[in-house]
Amino acid sequence: AQSVSLPELVARAACASVARAHRPETRARAHPMIQALGQTRSYRPEQTALIADLERALAGGQIVVGEAATGSGKGLALAVAALRAVQRGQVPVISAPTHAINQQVKADLLDLIQANGLDVRVRQYRGRGEFVSEQRLRDYLDRVEVVERRQQIETWVERQNAIPLDMSWLLDDLAQHVEAVSAHEVALTPDVRGEAGEDFGLDRYQAQFVEDERPGVMVVTHAMLAMDLQARYRKASLAAKEAGVKLPSVTDLEDRTRDLLEFDVPDGGVLPDWDVLLVDEAHEFENSVASALTDTLSVRRLIRQLRQLTEHGAAQASVATANVALGQLAELADMMAPQDRGLSLRDRQGPTAMHAAVSTLSQAVDQALGKAKKGRGNPALTELLVSVRGAGATLVRALNARAGAEVQYSPERQYPSVRVGPVSVAHLLKYAWMRASAGAAVSATILVPDSQGVPALLYAESRLALPRNELRHFLSGPHLPSWVTRPVTAHVFNPRKRHPLTPPKRGCGEADSDVYTQNVAVMSYRALRDVSGGTVILCTSYAMAERLSAQLTRPLAELGRPLISADGLGSFQAQVLNYREMYAAGRPPVWVTLGRAWTGMDLSTDGPAEQDRLLECLIIPKLPFGLVMTTTHEARIERATRWASGSMLMETEEALIRLRQGVGRLVRRDGVPPRSLWILDPRIQDPSKAYARAFSSLLSRDSRTERH
Numbered sequence: 156a157q158s159v160s161l162p163e164l165v166a167r168a169a170c171a172s173v174a175r176a177h178r179p180e181t182r183a184r185a186h187p188m189i190q191a192l193g194q195t196r197s198y199r200p201e202q203t204a205l206i207a208d209l210e211r212a213l214a215g216g217q218i219v220v221g222e223a224a225t226g227s228g229k230g231l232a233l234a235v236a237a238l239r240a241v242q243r244g245q246v247p248v249i250s251a252p253t254h255a256i257n258q259q260v261k262a263d264l265l266d267l268i269q270a271n272g273l274d275v276r277v278r279q280y281r282g283r284g285e286f287v288s289e290q291r292l293r294d295y296l297d298r299v300e301v302v303e304r305r306q307q308i309e310t311w312v313e314r315q316n317a318i319p320l321d322m323s324w325l326l327d328d329l330a331q332h333v334e335a336v337s338a339h340e341v342a343l344t345p346d347v348r349g350e351a352g353e354d355f356g357l358d359r360y361q362a363q364f365v366e367d368e369r370p371g372v373m374v375v376t377h378a379m380l381a382m383d384l385q386a387r388y389r390k391a392s393l394a395a396k397e398a399g400v401k402l403p404s405v406t407d408l409e410d411r412t413r414d415l416l417e418f419d420v421p422d423g424g425v426l427p428d429w430d431v432l433l434v435d436e437a438h439e440f441e442n443s444v445a446s447a448l449t450d451t452l453s454v455r456r457l458i459r460q461l462r463q464l465t466e467h468g469a470a471q472a473s474v475a476t477a478n479v480a481l482g483q484l485a486e487l488a489d490m491m492a493p494q495d496r497g498l499s500l501r502d503r504q505g506p507t508a509m510h511a512a513v514s515t516l517s518q519a520v521d522q523a524l525g526k527a528k529k530g531r532g533n534p535a536l537t538e539l540l541v542s543v544r545g546a547g548a549t550l551v552r553a554l555n556a557r558a559g560a561e562v563q564y565s566p567e568r569q570y571p572s573v574r575v576g577p578v579s580v581a582h583l584l585k586y587a588w589m590r591a592s593a594g595a596a597v598s599a600t601i602l603v604p605d606s607q608g609v610p611a612l613l614y615a616e617s618r619l620a621l622p623r624n625e626l627r628h629f630l631s632g633p634h635l636p637s638w639v640t641r642p643v644t645a646h647v648f649n650p651r652k653r654h655p656l657t658p659p660k661r662g663c664g665e666a667d668s669d670v671y672t673q674n675v676a677v678m679s680y681r682a683l684r685d686v687s688g689g690t691v692i693l694c695t696s697y698a699m700a701e702r703l704s705a706q707l708t709r710p711l712a713e714l715g716r717p718l719i720s721a722d723g724l725g726s727f728q729a730q731v732l733n734y735r736e737m738y739a740a741g742r743p744p745v746w747v748t749l750g751r752a753w754t755g756m757d758l759s760t761d762g763p764a765e766q767d768r769l770l771e772c773l774i775i776p777k778l779p780f781g782l783v784m785t786t787t788h789e790a791r792i793e794r795a796t797r798w799a800s801g802s803m804l805m806e807t808e809e810a811l812i813r814l815r816q817g818v819g820r821l822v823r824r825d826g827v828p829p830r831s832l833w834i835l836d837p838r839i840q841d842p843s844k845a846y847a848r849a850f851s852s853l854l855s856r857d858s859r860t861e862r863h
Contacts, residue, residue, distance in 0.1 A: 184203060186203060186206050188235045188238065188239075189202070189203075189206075189231070191267070191270040192267070192270050193270070196228075196231065197825075199227055199228045200636075202223070202227055202228035202232050205228075205229060205597070205631055206235050206236065208631035209233070209595055213239065213245070213431060213595070214243065216592055216593050217593060217627055217628060218588060218591075218593065218622070218629075219595045219628065219629055219630075219631050220596050220615045220619075220621070220630055221595060221598075221601075221632050222598060222600070222610070222631070222633040223599060223633070224599055224634060224639045225599045225819040226639070226824050227636060227639075229598075229599070230256070230259055230260055230435060231267075232597075233597060234260060234263040235267065236433060236595065238268070240431045241275050241371045245430055245592065245593070246369075246427075247429065247433055248373040248375060248380065248426065248429040248433065249374050249375070249434075249435065250375050250379075250380045250435065251377065251435040252439040252440075253755070254279075254322075254327050254328075254376060255327065256435060257279055257374045258279075260435065261279050264277045264372055275372060276369075276372075277371065277374065278370035279373075280363050280379050280426060281325070281363065281375070281376055281379055282376065282382050282425075282447065283345065283360055284326070284342050284343065284447065285326050285327065285376060286325060286326060286343040286356040286357075287329050287356045288343040288354055288356045288357065289354045290354050291340065291342070291344075291347065292308070292341045295340045296309070304333065304336075308333055310332075311328075311329055311332050311333055323355070323359060324355055326338060326341070329341070331726055331728035332726045332729065337453065340456060340570070343356045348538055369427050373427065375426065376443070377443030377447070379426070380426075380587070381443070381444040381447035381448055381580075381583065384424070384583040384586060387423045387424040387590070388415075390423040391416070391586075392415065392418075394420060395415060405582065408581060409623050412582070412585045412586050419590060431591055431593050431594060432587055432588065432594035433597075434594070434597065435598070436598055437597055437601050438598045438601050438812050438816075439754075440584070440596065440618075440619060441580060441620075441787065442783060442788065444583060445576055445577055445580050445786060446576070448577050448580065449577070450575050451563075451572050452546050452549045452572060452573040452574075453570065453572050454477075454484060454516065454570075454571045454572060454573065455481070455570060455571075457477065457516070458474065458481060460539060460542060461473050461520070464524075464527045464539065464543060465523075467527055467536055467539075468527050469522075469523040469525075469527040470526050473519045474519070476515060476522060477515075477516055479515055480513070480519060483508075483512035483515065485571075487512065487562075488571065491564075497561045497564065497574070498561060499560065499561045499789075500513060500553060500556070500560040500562070501557065501558070509561070512562070517547065517550040520543060520550060521547070523543065524543060524544065550573060558578045558786070559575055559576050559787075559789065559790055560573075560574070560575040560786075561573075561574055574786070576786030578786060578790035579787055580620075580787055582620075588619070588621060588622055596619055600815040600819070601615050602614070602632075602633055604811070604849045636825070638825040640822075643818075643821055643859065644829065644830070644832070644859045644861060645832040645833075645861070646832065646862075647837075647839055647840055647860060647861075647862055647863070648835065648863050649840055650838065650840050650841035650842075650843075651837070654837045655674040656671075656675065656835045656836065656837055657671075657837055658671060658776075658836060668702065669702065672703055673706055675703060675706075676703055676706035676710075678833075678835055679703070679835075680707065680711075682774055683772050684714070687743065688738075688770070688828075689738050689769050689771060689772075690716075690745045690746070690770075690771065690772040691745075691746045691752065692746065692747045692774040692775075692776065693749065693752060693773065693779075694721075694747060694749040694776060694777070695780075695782060699749075699776070700720065700721045700748065700749050703747055704718060704720035707745065711745055715742070716742070716743065717742050717745070718745050719733055719734055719737075720746075721747060721748045721750070721752075730748065731756065734758070738768075743768070753782070753813055753816055753817045757823060758770035758820065759823045765828060766828075770830075771828070771829075771830060771831065772832075772833070773820060773821050773830070773833070774835065775833065776835045778834075778850070779813040779817065780807075781810075792805055792806070803845065804845075807845075807849060818832060840862065
């Protein structure tokens with residue numbers, strides 16, 4: 156094996172950064188608000204540099220795009236920037252993808268406020284779709300056949316009475332404790348109504364807006380901010396229309412947004428007014444906004460509602476028609492490739508077979524509503540009619556959409572849902588940045604290497620729809636401390652024709668998939684055989700995770716290493732706890748996982764860093780292509796097919812971001828023992844692949860590399 160060290164320039168900069176961090180005079184330059192925390196927070200020079208750039212941007216009316224490695228303290232840096240903005244008379248909003256991150260941001264804010272003796276009010280807001288509807292959850296529970304999953308749900312419901320109100324009835328929390336729950340079946344949708352006490356999820360959502368006092372700092376999810384931006388944009392558009400103003404074409408989005416902001420309505424959003432936008436985990440911002448504005452319709456729930464309507468005069472034939480559509484959807488699911496999760500209603504040739512099945516479902520809704528009673532004097536029937544009409548509108552929207560409409564399936568492919576969303580949210584993102592007096596977009600992975608392998612802003616500028624005025628935004632970082640790269644040795648494989656670790660092409664036979672999985676299992680076994688700590692294997696599909704777990708069961712048992720598999724029977728959070736418990740018991744586990752583990756997993760101990768082997772080895776069998784499934788991304792891919800290699804460029808950018816997020820799971824603090832990263836996919840070194848240079852530059856920048 157050949158050993159390759161970090162590039163000289165990055166190594167020199169990182170070493171200089173660490174050297175400065177150990178000088179007494181440099182330590183004294185930590186931000187005063189951080190110093191007030193005392194010894195509870197360790198000093199990080201990268202954090203200080205980021206705070207300085209944040210201060211410069213917010214005080215100067217600019218937008219900073221910052222990249223700082225996981226563990227460098229970017230969350231605390233944003234909290235400092237927000238409080239400094241309040242001191243200048245600004246009203247900041249901090250946005251992050253999950254309530255778990257927001258809880259940490261809120262905790263950082265409160266710690267800083269207390270330590271610095273500030274009088275600043277912090278409020279955390281969440282959107283409807285982030286809550287669980289009690290009514291819908293109990294309806295869902297009645298249909299769950301797996302005993303273990305029923306018990307998980309019942310335990311979770313009981314737990315809601317024992318946790319703080321601001322953390323109860325949250326969809327993200329349910330997903331952590333109950334595996335494979337269908338979010339669209341239980342989320343608090345607009346059609347869920349009721350009086351106080353009839354639905355605790357609805358009560359929790361409404362309680363956020365009761366207090367009249369305006370907050371100093373707002374903490375929201377990307378989804379909640381999306382709802383706020385959509386409301387503001389619509390009201391401004393309506394005001395411009397009523398004033399008879401003709402706005403520039405959407406092709407000139409910058410000028411259109413500038414003119415539209417002249418009609419921005421005070422208090423026109425879901426949130427109180429804000430003027431500083433701070434986005435954490437900015438690489439997820441566009442995808443999260445798109446997902447929040449996507450309508451999802453559960454087919455099985457709709458059929459149950461149609462059956463209920465037949466008791467109120469609706470045609471019995473509507474249920475029969477809907478069941479025909481369900482049968483068509485089941486047949487199409489059987490034809491899907493194992494790695495696919497959905498099928499589009501249209502392709503380049505026009506409407507597909509999926510379009511016909513959804514059309515049949517739409518006819519069933521029309522049949523039911525044609526003869527159903529009107530619901531006067533019957534609140535339950537009125538609510539049912541509102542829900543079915545909304546479902547009908549979603550189906551019509553999906554059938555008429557030229558893009559952004561598809562049918563998705565749950566991992567077990569038993570619960571189809573119709574999904575239709577925007578093909579672009581650039582107008583909302585542009586509106587957000589241009590509306591704000593200043594802002595910041597921060598992430599551990601926001602820069603994508605250009606054709607020369609140099610980290611560049613192009614990806615961030617495009618995905619975040621930053622203003623064209625280059626003088627208004629600038630780059631901070633990348634802030635990459637040497638302790639992030641120093642412990643990691645990456646293992647990659649030199650490509651050759653018919654390499655046994657090359658993933659089979661999409662649509663290959665079961666035999667090819669089985670042979671490939673066996674080869675991955677053999678190499679994974681070799682990689683973890685000498686590992687004394689925990690190991691995580693990050694997969695890109697349930698099918699791959701299931702096959703690989705089956706192949707590893709016997710050899711791991713011979714080694715005395717427990718196996719944890721993402722088999723759908725235990726929640727993600729339960730698997731994390733199981734992993735930690737096995738490690739604490741002296742039985743370092745091997746966890747075959749996917750999905751949230753790429754970005755939402757923190758496997759580090761609370762003890763001394765030099766003893767932390769909780770995650771010692773990370774194995775990535777396949778480069779994470781095709782994991783982004785938002786309607787905006789799919790529309791980008793469709794547009795990109797118009798030029799050579801366009802779609803592959805788009806997929807490569809997203810795969811790079813996801814791969815860097817996955818690699819970031821290995822080292823989250825200074826001083827940990829050596830770590831091993833195994834990327835088994837030989838395409839990462841294949842010079843015939845256009846994306847190989849970008850992936851290679853990532854490895855040379857972030858780790859030592861051994862090639863096999």
